[in-house]
Amino acid sequence: MHTYLQPACKWQESTFIRSGSLKASTDRMLTRIKSMYLYIKKRGNVTTLELVEEFGTTHRTIQRDLNVLEYNNLVESPSRGTWVVTERKTKVS
Template sequence: MKPSTSRMLNRVKSVYMYINERGTVTTDQLVDEFGMTQRTVQRDLNVLVYNDLVESPSRGRWTTTEKKVKLTS
């Protein structure tokens, strides 16, 4: 796996865990927490939405779905 791919997967996992721990977060909170651009956060959220791991109950707010996830290091 390319280092850039590994870095992206770790970032997406971190975003998922952050949302899961807090229940509901805004896109702006993710930008502030991870120091990423709005576009990078949106790209990571798109990966999580595609895999049915997060959803947006209202515009700009994110929460995890009921899908079971096994997190590994």
């Protein structure tokens, strides 16, 4: 005869909490990326350092966010450390 163990409720609660915080951090990231895009669009030409100072986060975080925007063809870097928006039409909500 086999005995099947049920997962403990404690584990399920911690999993729920972790997935909830993951959603919160993802929401923050998406909000920051959207804000960065709008900031670059408004300013026309910005540096990575300017974005670090404006958004109060690390250089690495800004670089990751810019990579997301660049991958989606929303921004480009005409010269090292400088960013502009592309001609791609976007609808920001």
